[in-house]
Amino acid sequence: MRPVIVTGLLVVHDGAAWLDECLDALGLQTRPLDRLVIVDTGSIDDSREIAAAHERIRQVIGDVLTITAPRGCTFGDAVGRAVDQLLARSVWSVGTDPSDPSLSKSLSEPSQGEWLWLLHDDSAADPGALDHLLDAARRSPSVGVAGPKLTTWDDPSRLLQVGQQVTRAGGRAGGPATGEPDQGQHDHRGDVLSVNTSGMLIRREVFDSLGGFDPKLGQLGDGLDLCWRAHLAGHRVVVVPKARMREAAASANGARSTGFSADAARRRDRRHGRQVALARSSPYAVPFLALWIASASLVSAAVLLAVKQPRRAWEELGDLGSVMTPWRPLAARWRARGVRRIRRRDLRGLFVSPRDGFRQALDAVHDAVETGSASDDRVGIAQALETGPVSEDSESLERLPAGIAARVLRHPGFLAVLVGALLSIATWRSLIGSLISPSGLGVAGGELLPVSGGASGLWHAWLDGWHGAGLGSALEPAPYLPLLSAGAWVVEHLPFVGAPTASVGVSIGWLLAGAIPLSAWTAYLAARVATRAPWPRAWAALAWASLGTLTTAQASGRLGAVVAHILLPLVAAGIVCATQRSTRASVTFGTALAMAVLGAFNPALAVLAAFAALVLIVGGHGATRLHALVLLLVPAGLLGPWILRLVADPLLLLGGPGLTRWHAETSAPWQLALLHPGGPGSYPVLLSAPLVLAGVVAMMRRDKASRAMTALALLAVVGMALGLASPHVIATVIPQDMAGAGSPITVWAGIGLDIAGLALIAAAVLGFDGLSGRLSHAGFGWRQILVAPVVVAAVVGVVASVAMAGWLGVGKAMAATSPSMPAVAADQAQGPLGSRLLVMNRDAGAIGYRLVGSEPGTIARDLPSAAVEPDPLLAATVTIALGERDVTSVNAARNMLADLGVGFVGFRGAPTEPLVRRLDATAGLTRLGDSQELILWRVLPLANAMSSSRLRLEDAKGAPLQSIAVTGDHGQTDVRVGAATGRVAAVGRRLVVAEPVGWADHARVMFSGREVAAVGGAGQPTYNLPSGAGRLTITLAPTQPWWRWGQLGLLLVVCFLAAPFGSSRRRRTA
């Protein structure tokens, strides 16, 4: 008896492509097989013929047995059948003498040293593979399974598998990555949890004692399962790196003629792995494991979806399938009962640690998120190549923190942003306190109106069908409100903002103050389309960030201009990119997103950008047209119904938050031509002259950039023309109900000048890019004489502008916001009563009045909207409160104020005003005192001590019963209302809402789940409420809900598409 018998079990399934080479390799083994059983699982290609015709293998091995199995059986099945057939002599196939006694004896009685070598038809073992495997396996009797190092079929120097490593949850981890160059980096491995079934050498008795493969654990999980069980039975599983084997992994790659695709195979593999883990781990751990698998699968899928890896997300989601079929692992566990010899925790060292698994998942995300800038690519490639044992030197070079810090500190873009930040701090030094102190309410002044409110209020001001300050209206709200709301939401979650009602003011303050570094950053990024050289880009960034248009815009609170200044470089660069065929979709969608934001804040500039897109559609071709179409349609879709309003009233294009000029003096035309619109925040005009000069001089450049230069020249002239024309174009006049009525309102000149500035800076960067190289080609001439001073002057001019802008500061127009309401009124306004404050003042002979509630008002001055008739009820109330009209009831004023939910009346002015006396003498008002230049009266409670509130219950005769708490703006609520009692139950009760009649068209009032209709003809929204107790819900649905859903959906899609995830490296290799 031979001490060791190795029986090869080669499973063939449509493996014609590889089988010949596979058999060749078997024939070349330095330690030949003793026997070979070829199991054909119903191949429909030439496999059977190839196997039958291979003479050499028969010459070398002699004992070659071919059996057939049904087509549907798995690898494990096939192996099981082969082993079964070893015992049944009757199935010797034709061509072999079944009567040879020696053979039958040796095969039917398992010898002590018998091994099974499992082989795939798409593998090719190195000649020494079996020898090495046997060598390693025979060194220790405890080794039950040994496996070779698998390399790729095409290139044996690239790794496929060196043993299989999994986490406790059955997830593959620990590499090597498929195709990783083999530099021996994994050759230290010995004991592993599992080896691949391809080339698996397993002791026959181990195989028998384990009962072979578990047929229910699938084609790809059975190997893992067998090895795991071998471990549990006390046998070692080792990988022998010296034994090498090429493996085509045809099943996993979907390369077999039948079977599933590579993706499906990968999903199956994952699922089977999870099932094995569930079947083989401790029964106590199974529920936790299942929970972990399910949650990890969901979270990973979500994260991968977010980083635009939908395929991998789908794979992750496939893990859920393993948890969905709990009977499989249970059955497998039942079948393998009694096998375990050792404690499960002894296997601890074989699993990949959770930390490694997590790190691997993180790496996958990181790979996807990497944006693929030039420097990142370099690092990425270096890492990809660094596959062997990493030398300490190279590692330290990669990770040296000081190196990174130094590199960042020397990075021109970083420096430009840093200088911008310092300039911003210097400019805003007087107001920084109100932006970072917990009691600060933000800033207001210039065009920026004091606003108090939180993110939620602003959001509802945009979303709700009835919205706005005072009594509210149903007009289409400004599209920038949700954007500011998002900013406020972020601010609300910062630790240094105290009152939540201050978040809007503070976030706007931060936006204004942060505009300089942000502009520098966007300009630096955008300048890349003109030049790759970092220092000119840094110059452009600082030049853009210190333009007079920005310093004056932020000092006057011109919100729309500031946001436009930040976004304009990105939009311009995006449009330039759109002209190129190879532009990535994320760039196009990012530009579209930026254009939408631009349109929300600065419609005029967005229209110009849309015009550029239109030109591209007309004059472009193919992909360019597609890009341009995205740029045209996506912003329009995102802005939604606002576009319709623009179409209806094109004059609104001239407006925008803080983009109009009401009273301020405008600069002289020559100052405008030097890009200075004038006003607070200006610095000496001549400092910008070098910049303009540089732009004009740079336009001389010809060669490749000539067409671009012509376009920039055109843009500069157009911008200049717009800027210079702005003070001469009267958009409208100040309406009668505002101070300075009748005066013209013109467009702020800075909008046009910003375009001109952008064109001039771009021209300068483009014109002087690579200048030294170009000049050296030409002989010495006037160009050399002209250019050097211009460049020097441009740099000096920008530096001087930065210094002067910082020195002069933000000016006096902006100031810290003071509370718009006394604390007591604010308390009740924001509380469940939602009461309002009626503020009056005297202005040039007239008494102005305004209702102030918890709803935020207009953020920045804009074109006045169409004349709105004063609310008659409010006007009558004010008249009566002032004693201007004879009243029949002494409580008339109080009742009317209560009808409007007015809890407080305030007068802003001198206490000696006769008006103050009148209000003092008004029944139902009681003076609370003077605070913050506001004399305050409280409106006395109605009967039942009921303070003024937005919602109140009355009986059928109009006698107030109780006030009802509000939970949102404009009377929105969700509260429980008790049952009516006594007399009220008999006569009925009604809900009166302190809102104008128009409110009812937008409100949905539900009581006990039923919608209640408004009572017709009432002076205020009134609803008859049933007597029983119930839940009262009042909501103000958006006027056009489908628009809103569409906008939000489109925003999500565009954000997803615009996210620069998925590295360019991956795209290139794809």
Place this chain on the structure above:
Amino acid sequence: MRGVLRSLAVAAAGTGLVLGATYLPAPLSLARGTSHGPATTPRVEPVTQAQVICPGPEALGIAGLKDSRAQVASVTAVAAPQSALPTGLAVGQNAGTLTMSGLPTGGTWADPVTVRGQTASGQISTAQSALVSGEGAMAPGTVATQRSWVKSGDNRALVTAACMPAAASSWLVAGGGAPGRRERLILTNPGPNAVTVDLTVLGVNGPIQSPNGHGLVVGPHARTVVLLDAIAGSEPSPVVHVVVQGGEVAAVLSDAWLDGVIPRGGDDTAPVAAPAREQVMAGVAIDGRATLRIAVPGNGEAVVEARVLTTSGPKPLDANGVTRVAAHSTKDIDLSALPPGAYAVQVRADVPVVAATMVDRRLAPGAPSDLAWSGASGPITTLAGMALDGKALGGPGGTGLRGRLDLAATYDPASVLVTTVGDSGQASTKEVAIGADSVSSLALDGATSVWVTPLTGVVRAAVLTWVTDAGGTLLSVTPMADLTLTTTSVVLRELRN
């Protein structure tokens, strides 16, 4: 070369644009129409509601004291006859009413009157003020007078007070430090809300520091009587400043003097003209003791020049013509040396002052007497009037009450129309000329009310009423206040951001 041309073209275009913008400033207007709401201008309309408050019996209802005696005050109210109203004042055709009611609410003592010039009279004998209210067409020119006439006994006096609208700040000048002299401050809040009243009393030595008088609460539609002695008991020359928080009150200071057992009379004073650098008191009929009281409310010492206006022009005071009054202080200047006659007193100072004059009537030392205060009043610009009595003065079968209108013109000659309404309701008008810096008097016999409509000049007026009996003359002086006939409607404007 093309590049150079491009730069030059841009430069040229820029220059052209700048020149164009500089020299072609014609604006292009895109404004559509002008319809942003009509421009509203305030309208001047006759008042439709006029309220004056009479203090009621001054001796009744003193806080914390039991009423020591009964007192009856009669109130006469009247609306100006149509002929006295300025031409062009369209008071509307709707019927108006003149009503009289009590404060605190309760009691109506006279039937409402709906005819201009017809007096309504009533009597109050409880601790109430009277609210005289002209509504609708009767509102412009609503006046009322309260009178109490005690013919004998400790309280012998003729007390007349013009009923005034409530105010947030009032200066009251009366009283003295002599034993038996009592000053009662009657505060009436006609409004629906409680008000807080702070009293400041200035004296010869500066403001009188007293915890009393601060934070007095007068309830809605309520009346409070405060004894000034509780604040400034022995102050010889008190001047009271009433400041109201949260509303307005009508304040009247009642001055009553019982010198031992000799009744020295009394008078009510309505608020005098607000602090100013010139103050004029008309109706100073000196015939015996007379005093000018000046108070300086401000922080600076005042240099005060006082003179009297006579029928023949101004006349400086012999002594004390120019005097200094310390800040926050008062000073009395004796005018007793002046020969009997009709005077007006003019006070000019370098800082704002308030002023009033007191005259006395006494037959002989030791005899009963009566005093009368004439506070400084503002010039009449539209109309001033006074209800004299339910029955015509000096007429047959009358009460014996006589009356005289004293007019004082400052600076330039002036002329006024004086309208008197007789018992029958017949109004008669007469033009009266007053010389520059002079006074002029007009008897009011046969009148139930008198009205002064200014034509030219700066005129002030006061009405003297007196009655002479065995004990001597009982006198009262009532300055006439300019009436508010019109109101400027408030232009309301709903503000938007």
